[in-house]
Amino acid sequence: MAINVTINWRKTSTWRGLVQWSFLAWILYLGIQFGRFVEHFTSKGVTAYVARPAGVDGFLPIGGLASLKLLVTTGQFDTLHPAALVLLLTFLAMSLLAKKSFCSWLCPVGTLSEGVWKLGRRILGRNFMPWYWLDVVLRGLKYLLLGFFVKIILVDMPSAAVAAFLRAPYWALSDVKMLHFFTRMTLTTLVILVVVTLLSVFIKNAWCRYLCPYGALLGLVSMLSPFKIRRDTRTCIDCGECTQTCPSRISVHTRLSVINAECTGCLSCVEVCPxxxxxxxxxxxxxxxxxxxxxxxLLSVYIVGVGTGMASGHWESALQYNNYQQLIPLIDRFAP
Ligand code: SF4
Ligand code: SF4
Structure with a gap:
């Protein structure tokens, strides 16, 4: 039986999906390359050497926050994982200019999360939401997590301690530890991932909405963005389609404009409005x-941000082949 799939290139959602899944594929490629890089040193040179893709530093946002403190307090740019700070600054700039668009256009977790709730909607016929009061309480969790990291890194940790941390073997190998988080998953991690995935089948973007401290940070910064969704009350017929469609559950049809930390600039409401x-x-x-x-x-901010990091020499790690040769086989000693 022939399946007729028509792609409408005039729809924003088509382009957003293309960007999202292309970016996810790129991240997976980087992950595989990084896995091969680590395997070369773990196998003591038996497997082929591939260059380390610096983009994997994007998975180290907490270290990026520590690097930001080092930069602000001492003027020094971290040299072990400079791309972590470049990417953090790029996504902060993206939020400042183009709302929390990182979440709905680029974030691989956001893409997977969206794929899962859409699958859930297809299977179950709908997605679900907790009671309003519970939703508000749960949404607060990501801000609590953000506050925790901000407090221990930006407030409590002295600059000297941050500098020492960013020179330590633990930080040098944090990318390898992140790889092992996925490739040597503990039962606890697996259970948490399964629970979050199952939740996402029922609740749109459960992780992003309730638990992601990165999204919380970008959302707060996005409040300063000059962009907003604006509703033209002269033509609006109050059909509520926009509110029904909004994955962030914003009541679009009751507002003149959407200025909200949960708005990801996905443009779904714009597309669906009749x-x-x-x-x-x-x-x-x-x-x-x-x-x-x-x-x-938003894509220009990404390209300019990463391009500036690369051109200014703040992208590749200062660690050399022989450093990795010494450190990686000892990872369990340095970074338990
Ligand atoms: S208000 Fe519109 S652009 Fe913002 S998250 Fe909701 S659907 Fe997306
Ligand atoms: S979808 Fe468009 S017409 Fe319907 S309520 Fe929203 S803004 Fe108004």
Whole structure:
């Protein structure tokens, strides 16, 4: 039986999906390359050497926060995982300019999470939400987690301690430990992942909505973004389609504009509106942005951010082949 799949290239969701899944594929490729890099040293040179992809530092946001403190307090840029700070700064800049768009356009966890709740909706016919009061309480969890990391790293940790941490073997090998988090998964980790995945089948973006401290940080920064979804009340017929569609459960149809830390700039509400009453707009400017402009802006921030890091020499680790040769076989001693 022939399956007829029609792709509508005029839809924003088509382009967003393309960006999301391409980025996820790229991250998987980097992960595989990094796995081969580590395997070369673990096998003591039996397997082939591949260059370390610096982009894996994106999985070290907490270390990136420590690097940010080092940069602000001493002017020094971390040399062991500089890409962690470059990517953190890039995503902060992206949120400052283009809302929390990292979450709905680039984040691989967000992409998988969206795939899972869409699958859940297909199987169950709908997604579910906890009671409003419980939803509010649970949403607070990610801010608590963010507050915890901000307190211990940005507030409590003296600069000298941050500098010492960023020179220690633990930090040098934190990328390998992150790899082992996935490749040598403990039963506890597996159970947590299964529970979060199952939750995501029922609840849209359960991890992102309730637990991700990175998303919490980007959401708070995004409140300063000059962009917002604006509703034209002259043409709106109050059908509520936008609110029904919003994966962040924002009551779009009751607002003149959406300025909300949960808004990821996914543009789903804009796409679904039958009256073209919604558009991404710049605060204080009446004329709405063309639909292509917002994705172009956020992707430009990403390209400029990473490009600047690379061009300024803050991308590749200062660790050399012989450093990894010494450190990786000892990882369980340095980084239990
Ligand atoms: S308000 Fe619109 S752009 Fe923001 S998260 Fe909801 S659907 Fe996406
Ligand atoms: S989908 Fe469009 S027409 Fe319907 S309530 Fe939302 S803004 Fe109004």
């Amino acid at each position: 009256r073209n009453s919604l558009a991404m707009s710049v605060r204080g400017v009446r004329r709405p942005l063309p639909r292509w402009a917002f994705p172009v802006i």
